[in-house]
Amino acid sequence: MENAVTLRCGDGGKYTNSLIKDVFYRHFGNELLTNSMDAAVFDLNKERLAFTTDSFVVKPLFFPGGDIGKLAVCGTINDLSVSGAKPLYLSCSVIIEEGFDIKTLTKIAESIGDACKKTGVKIITGDTKVVEKGSVDGIFINTSGIGVVLEEYNSKPIIDGDCIIITGGIAEHGTTIAVERYNINIEGKIQSDCMPLNNIIEKLQKNLKYIKIMKDPTRGGVATALNEIAEKSNMGVILNEESIPIEKEIKSVNEMLGLDPLYLACEGRMIIVAEKQKSKDLLEEIKCITGCENSTIIGNFTCDIKSKVLMETVIGGKRIIGPLEENLLPRIC
Structure with missing residues (x-):
């Protein structure tokens, strides 16, 4: 634990979790809070x-x-x-x-x-x-x-083969904030994905029983959110780089700024971990919801690795995707 609070302590990544556990959980942690x-x-x-x-x-x-x-x-x-x-x-x-x-x-x-x-x-x-x-x-x-x-929903243990669905393109909010903050002139329309997600829950109500867990990838982005789920479940994650939906403009801006879209905040996307056998049916249902047309399955959980996230890259290799460690962009939400 550091001697003073720094900006990276508020980015939703590794150092935020350390601050929460070492200071707040230590002094007023309880089962409801820590779980x-x-x-x-x-x-x-x-x-x-x-x-x-x-x-x-x-x-x-x-x-x-x-x-x-x-x-x-x-x-x-x-x-x-x-x-x-x-x-x-x-x-x-x-x-x-x-x-x-x-x-x-x-x-x-x-x-x-x-x-x-x-x-x-x-x-x-x-x-x-x-x-x-x-x-x-x-x-x-x-x-x-x-x-x-809702009565239909209970979070359940994740098992080998469970699929990971993302309900739309990633990094759109974080990239929008970066473009506005740094006054970057670009061609094309970039805007935040900021929107409520309660309509997704309402539309999926009858099929919530097939969902293991849900999370919105805000601070720290998709990478940090999946690391948190992997740690809690003691399971590993295999991501398919080609399957992750990122708009061309978003990818270009991040390459120009040296930012990784996997770690930039979404404010209108949901990560859904679903039973393998039902994941494709769920995906088709989600795609019919306004704002979720670009939903896709981006990976799955595996028991072959523990509490880690691996990316299968477009060139055929694999790399470890850890939680956010460096403060990419403060004050995004």
């Missing part, structure tokens, strides 16, 4: 509930495909959705810098309201703080959410 993935799932009065919280510090505040307000709502809804829950209620707390433009604040609030209306989720509580100029960069938002876990 959680994207949300805590617990029983209350014969209902299974999911509860999650997240803070948003994205820079810039507005970007193609979204803004900090839409991102805050979708991010929390998605953490509930990948836990198999129907999102119901959110809290919304804002920390605002003195002198922040009211028109900009109104625009963000309108975006939050629109995202809630489109998903049927209600904000029922919140908090507002204003701090001295220079104490915060414009505005930071925290949202918490609660939902009811």
Whole structure:
């Protein structure tokens, strides 16, 4: 553990996990907290509930495909959705810098309201703080959410051969933030994939019993998310490089910037681990959902290796894909 917090401690990768385990789990860890993935799932009065919280510090505040307000709502809804829950209620707390433009604040609030209306989720509580100029960069938002876990869904142990589905092209949010932050002029349309995932859960409700686990690959990207699942399951992952959906423009920008798309955040994609025998049927059903047309099977789990992710490359070799270690792009969400 380092002596001081650095930016890489917040990128969602190896050093974030170390900070959480060495500081927070050490002092207030409990079974519900340490066993959680994207949300805590617990029983209350014969209902299974999911509860999650997240803070948003994205820079810039507005970007193609979204803004900090839409991102805050979708991010929390998605953490509930990948836990198999129907999102119901959110809290919304804002920390605002003195002198922040009211028109900009109104625009963000309108975006939050629109995202809630489109998903049927209600904000029922919140908090507002204003701090001295220079104490915060414009505005930071925290949202918490609660939902009811659907009866059809139970996370299950992963076994040899289980398939990995991704519900669309990767790295689109992280790349969009990089393009906007560094004022890169490029041809073609690049925009964040920021969108809610609860519609996927609703459409797949009858087939949720064939799904082992779900996760949204936000900070740390697909690579880090799969490493987390591999570690928890004590199974290995074999990825097929040719099968991973990446738009040409996204790939080109990342090559130019020296970034790896596998580690860049998605804000509207879901990783689904499904039974091998049902994975193709699930994939066809997912492809019919708006925004998921580019869904594909990108790999499978294996018992031949433990807690590691391997990539079968286009040239026929294999390479280890570890969790994010270096801070590629801070403040992406």
